[in-house]
Amino acid sequence: MIDGTSLSLADAEPQLRADAVRNRALLLEAAARLAARRGAAAITMESVAAEAGVGKGTVSRRFGDRNGLIRALLDRSESQFQEAFLSGPPPLGPEADAATRLRAFGPALLRHEHADLELYLAAEPSPSRRFAVPARQLRHRHVAVLVRALLPAADAELLAHTLLASVDVVLTDHLVRGHGMPLARVEAGWHDLLDRLLT
Template identity: 60%
Template sequence: MTDSVAPTSKLPEPGEERRNLPLAPTDEPHQLRADAARNRTLLLDAASRLLSGCGAADLTMESVAAAAGVGKGTVFRRFGDRAGLLIALLDHREKQLQAAFLSGPPPLGPGASAAERLHAFGPAVLRHERDQHALILASRTDPLRNYAVPALHLRINHIAMLLRQANATGDPELLAHTLLGFIDTALVHHLTVERGMPLERLEEAWHHLVTRLGATA
């Protein structure tokens, strides 16, 4: 679980909502000092451990700090804020999914046609997110923050690329946003859990969408 994460971002206060962050491209690739790196994994481990014993909502920054044997200030210095910590936690698990659609076997990975890969993408994400929904939802404090998460960019670019390969009509980037919006954790959770909609219905709708939007003119 030694993966990188944004060290922090300036926390704005005066104006109003978040400014246009320079969009931390790759996470914190800046090599940390030895003790800092050690504490970082200590913290992530502690958080992960605590998380398996209580809901994400009950995870307090102080308890994580204590469990890791460091001061509270250290947690904030490293992860910026609570959401930052949770996102760092998610980032690690996300990598497995990324590997699957970037370089895994068809139909998700290369080797299948663009259309096939698009069709396979929805269900794959749907299932992946279902397992992580508690963490993901807990990490969404600021609605704009999502768009700063590198993992999302990767998905957008991936889908946009597949759409181009499939010769879809329209704006690939915006179509990608549309498709990803449909399998967004919050929406999916609302529909399946709160509204009791079967997952199959969502998957079917996904295929319909892909067929409609990804079709060649």
């Protein structure tokens, strides 16, 4: 949350009426039950409608398409992660110094995304939308602020993109599941990269 506005993985939507909010929550609960029971692949507009006991049109009207549904499902854990790095305790949160926060951010992001790996991969936006997702833009702004504090002469905007790309969920899944690289090695790579950049 920033100024009371959650920076969502899904696109912003207008204020919902109370019954719409309740229906939305029921659909998301149904989707979460399905994902827990049968994995992210089992989440379709049809299966969620059936699980919630509503018509497919109700799910479509609320979430647009499968991608919108999955992003909405990820929003809660994304909000917790945002709270952790924006206002949580050290080493992620604002009481720690910039170098400590930046060092902690990569492994925290890796663990956060790999805990919901199937959902994050299923929700991976199209190339044209990849860098326009609000939650991704918030991560970038956060990392750029820390980089600017630590390396005032650097191009913080570009360097923040590079740092985030080094722990991108599609890349790290390719390395971890595709090539058997331990996630700990990717975390060590983040620290090594920062050590080289910051000294």
